[in-house]
Amino acid sequence: MNVKKQISDFFVERNVSLGDNFVQLHLYTHDKLPEIDPGQFVQIQIPSSIHGWLRIPISIHDAEAEKGKIKLLVQKVGDGSRWISSLHEGAKLNMVLPLGRGFSWPEISLRQEVEDPKNAAFRALLVGGGCGLAPLYYLAKCLEKEGLPFDILVGARDKERLVLANELAEIGPTGICTEDGSVGIKGLVTDHPLWKGVAYTHIYTCGPTPMMKAVAVKAKELKARCEVSLENTMACGLGACLCCVTPDAQGHNVCVCTEGPVFDADELGW
Amino acid sequence: MMNLRTNIGNLELKNPVLTASGTFGYGVEFSDFVNLDNLGGFIVKGTTGQPREGNPYPRMAETPLGMLNAVGLQNKGVDYFIEHIIPQIGQKRDRNADFPARLMVNVSGSTIEEYVEVAGKLATCEEVDAIEVNISCPNVKQGGMAFGTDPKMAAQVARAVRDVYPRCMIVKLSPNVTDIVAMALAVEEAGADSVSLINTLLGMAVDVNRRKPVLSTVTGGLSGPCVKPVALRMVWQVAKKVRIPVVGIGGICSATDALEFLMAGASAVEIGSANFVDPSVTQKVVDGLEAYCRKEGISDIKEIIGII
Ligand SMILES: Cc1cc2nc3c(=O)[nH]c(=O)nc-3n(C[C@H](O)[C@H](O)[C@H](O)COP(=O)(O)OP(=O)(O)OC[C@H]3O[C@@H](n4cnc5c(N)ncnc54)[C@H](O)[C@@H]3O)c2cc1C
Numbered sequence A: 001m002n003v004k005k006q007i008s009d010f011f012v013e014r015n016v017s018l019g020d021n022f023v024q025l026h027l028y029t030h031d032k033l034p035e036i037d038p039g040q041f042v043q044i045q046i047p048s049s050i051h052g053w054l055r056i057p058i059s060i061h062d063a064e065a066e067k068g069k070i071k072l073l074v075q076k077v078g079d080g081s082r083w084i085s086s087l088h089e090g091a092k093l094n095m096v097l098p099l100g101r102g103f104s105w106p107e108i109s110l111r112q113e114v115e116d117p118k119n120a121a122f123r124a125l126l127v128g129g130g131c132g133l134a135p136l137y138y139l140a141k142c143l144e145k146e147g148l149p150f151d152i153l154v155g156a157r158d159k160e161r162l163v164l165a166n167e168l169a170e171i172g173p174t175g176i177c178t179e180d181g182s183v184g185i186k187g188l189v190t191d192h193p194l195w196k197g198v199a200y201t202h203i204y205t206c207g208p209t210p211m212m213k214a215v216a217v218k219a220k221e222l223k224a225r226c227e228v229s230l231e232n233t234m235a236c237g238l239g240a241c242l243c244c245v246t247p248d249a250q251g252h253n254v255c256v257c258t259e260g261p262v263f264d265a266d267e268l269g270w
Numbered sequence B: 001m002m003n004l005r006t007n008i009g010n011l012e013l014k015n016p017v018l019t020a021s022g023t024f025g026y027g028v029e030f031s032d033f034v035n036l037d038n039l040g041g042f043i044v045k046g047t048t049g050q051p052r053e054g055n056p057y058p059r060m061a062e063t064p065l066g067m068l069n070a071v072g073l074q075n076k077g078v079d080y081f082i083e084h085i086i087p088q089i090g091q092k093r094d095r096n097a098d099f100p101a102r103l104m105v106n107v108s109g110s111t112i113e114e115y116v117e118v119a120g121k122l123a124t125c126e127e128v129d130a131i132e133v134n135i136s137c138p139n140v141k142q143g144g145m146a147f148g149t150d151p152k153m154a155a156q157v158a159r160a161v162r163d164v165y166p167r168c169m170i171v172k173l174s175p176n177v178t179d180i181v182a183m184a185l186a187v188e189e190a191g192a193d194s195v196s197l198i199n200t201l202l203g204m205a206v207d208v209n210r211r212k213p214v215l216s217t218v219t220g221g222l223s224g225p226c227v228k229p230v231a232l233r234m235v236w237q238v239a240k241k242v243r244i245p246v247v248g249i250g251g252i253c254s255a256t257d258a259l260e261f262l263m264a265g266a267s268a269v270e271i272g273s274a275n276f277v278d279p280s281v282t283q284k285v286v287d288g289l290e291a292y293c294r295k296e297g298i299s300d301i302k303e304i305i306g307i308i
C-alpha cells in the first residue's frame, strides 16, 4: 500500500491484435517499477488533439515489475484508444502508475484450509467480459502464484466479441457464456452452471456495469465476498479533481481512482 | 543571481507559480511528482462551512482541448480541513526549504455568513498564508445567482470577509460577466489585496447516443488550453485598470503560457487542469521561467510583468 507513484516512459515490445476490437500491448520501461497489484491502473498520455487531451485510464493486464514489463488490453472505442492500439514496436508511451486500489485476498492463515474443496475457506470465481477481463487475467496469475484455487467465467455477446478466453484457460478452469450461444453456454454469465456446482467464497468481477450488478446480487445470495472494479470517467487519476466519484453505501461520494477502482460490492451505494 | 520573486500585496512568493483550486487537491496528492516547496504556493480545494457531497456523477466531460466539470464544491468543511488536512499537508512539506511555498485556501459559500465563517476560522490558522475568495458560487438567498456576477454582491462578500481576515485576501473572479473590469474594481474598492482570474467558463456538452447532457447538472465549468485566449484578454483588461496585483489563470500548460500572462499584467499565475495531464507540470513551469530569464538576461522577473 501507498507505493510511490511515478511518471515513466514505456516502449512497445509487441502489439498483438486480438480480433477486430482489441489489442494486447506488451510494454517495457528502463525505469524501476514498484510492485503492482492486480486491479491497479495506469494513466496514458495521448497526443493532444481536438478530440482528446486528458490521459486515458487503462487497467494493468499483466506485470513483471522486476523486469520492467507490463501488458495492457485496449479496446478501440474512440480516438485515444485507437491511437494507443495503433502503436508499433519501439513506440514510446508516457504513463503515470501504479494507480488505485486493486483486488484483495485473504491472509495465509485462511489459506491453509484450502485443501478441503467442499469446505474451502477460499475458492474464487473471476467473472468478466470485454476489457474487464484485463485485470482479471493478472488477478488469476497472482492467485495461481499464491496457490489459491479459482475458476474463471467469461461472458460475451457472441463469438466475434469474445476476447482473452484462450489466454485465461491456460491459467485456470474457464467457463464461457455467449448471449447468442455461438460458443459456450447460451445466456448471461449469471446463468452458467458453474455457480451451482461450487461453493465460492470470493467473487471478483470486472466488466459492463449491468453484468457486475447482477454478479454482485448472485454473490450476496451465496454469501460470498464480492469485489467489483469500476470504470468511471476520470481526469487526474490521483484523487485530486473529484470527477470520478461514486456513492458509497452511506451515500457519501468516494473517488474511484484512489478508493477504488476495486470496491467491496457491499461498500457501494449501487 | 536570477530573481523569480513576486508579490501579492504584502505576501512575497519565491516564484510566480501557484496551483489552481480544485485541480491540485490538497497538494499531498501530487507530492510524489513535485516538491511542493519549489512552488510559489499552492491553493487548495474550495472549502465551505459545512461538509458538502457535491453534484452527482457524471461530473466531467472532455471537450476539444479542455474539459467541463461540475464537481460542485465537494469537501469535508472548514473544521475538518483545519483539524485533519492541515497536518497531512505539513507532513509533505520540505522542512529544509529556505523559502517555503505559500499555502492558500480557496473559500466558498452559499451565503455571506458562510464566507465569513470559513474565513474567520482560517484567520486563526498560522499555516494558512492567504485565502482566495471564490465568488463564482450561487447565492442561495438571491435565487441562486452567483455572487460574482453582480459588482454589488461581490463587493459585499469581499468587504465582509475583509473584516474577519487580516492577512492576504485574493478575490477570484468569474468570467461569466459582461464587464469583468467592473467586478475587479468593485472588489478592489472593498479591500481585496489581489484579484485572480479566471474561474471556469459556463459550458455544456451533449451525448448524442444517449440524447442527454453529459453532465448530471447539464451545464458545467470549462477549463483547459481552450480558455487561455479569453483568460489572457481578461487579465490584460483588468491589470490595466486595477492598482492591486492580478493573478492569471486559464489554460496554462507551459512556461511560455505563464510568460504570456505575466507580460499581460499578471504578478503570478495559477496552473489548473494541466496538472491532470502532467502531474509535474508546475515544476516544469518554474524551471522554464528560470531558463527564459537566463536566456534573455533578465535578472528580476518583475521586469517583464505588465510590459504589454
Ligand atoms: C480504472 C479504469 C480502467 C480501465 N481499463 C481499461 C482497459 O483495461 N482496457 C480498455 O480498453 N479500457 C479501459 N478503460 C476504459 C478506457 O479508459 C476508455 O475506453 C477510454 O478512456 C476511451 O478513450 P477514447 O479517447 O478512446 O474514447 P472517447 O472518445 O473518450 O470515448 C469514446 C466512447 O466511449 C465512451 N467512454 C469513454 N470512457 C468511458 C468509460 N470510462 N466508461 C464508459 N464509457 C466510456 C464515451 O462516452 C464515448 O461514447 C478503463 C477505464 C477506467 C476508469
Ligand SMILES: Cc1cc2nc3c(=O)[nH]c(=O)nc-3n(C[C@H](O)[C@H](O)[C@H](O)COP(=O)(O)O)c2cc1C
Pocket (backbone or CB within 6 Å): A241, A242, A243, B020, B021, B022, B023, B045, B046, B047, B069, B071, B073, B106, B134, B172, B198, B199, B200, B222, B223, B224, B225, B227, B249, B250, B251, B252, B270, B271, B272, B273, B274
Ligand atoms: C475539476 C475542477 C475543480 C475546480 N474546483 C474549483 C474550486 O473549488 N474553486 C475555485 O475557485 N475554482 C475551481 N476550479 C477552477 C480552477 O481553479 C481554474 O480557475 C480553472 O480551471 C481555469 O484554469 P485551467 O484552465 O488552468 O484549469 C476547478 C476546476 C476544475 C477543472
Ligand code: FES
Pocket (backbone or CB within 6 Å): A233, A234, A235, A236, A237, A238, A239, A240, A241, A242, A243, A244, A245, A255, A256, A257, A258
Ligand atoms: S479522477 Fe480525479 S479524483 Fe479521481
